[in-house]
Every structure is written in C-alpha cells, then in structure tokens.
Amino acid sequence: MAIGPGKYDHLASFVRKWATAKAVVLIVVDGDKGSGFSVQAHGDIASSLPVLLRRIADDIEEGLG
Secondary structure, three states: OOOOOOOOHHHHHHHHHHOOOOEEEEEEEEEEOEEEEEEEEOHHHHOOHHHHHHHHHHHHHHHHO
16 A cells, blocks of 8 residues: 555545544546545554455455355
8 A cells, every 4th residue: 555645535535524534445446537546544443454345345246246
C-alpha cells in the first residue's frame, strides 16, 4: 500500500469526514482518473484491514456463485 495521497484520496477524505468514520476503503473502477483505491485508517484499524477485505472478497465470490 502506498503511503501518501493517491488519485482518489480527496474522495476518501470526503467520505470519511461525511460519515464521521474512523476508516474508509475506497475502490474505484474505471473512474475519471482510471482505476485505483485509497485507504484512510489509523494504525490499529489498518492492521485489521487485510482480514476484513479477504472476508468481503469471499462474500462477493459466494454471492456470484
């Protein structure tokens, strides 16, 4: 994961503030700046994201099957 702002970081910041959230994971597919992602999370939350994202991927796969 890259450190520092990415091409969709401004949107992730907006969503995090708007939702009063501790973390945001934003995935953009074929957006106006291409595909990409932005993660904003404190260290303790960031360290749990891989497990959470694997669970989400499993749920998506299961829903498609």
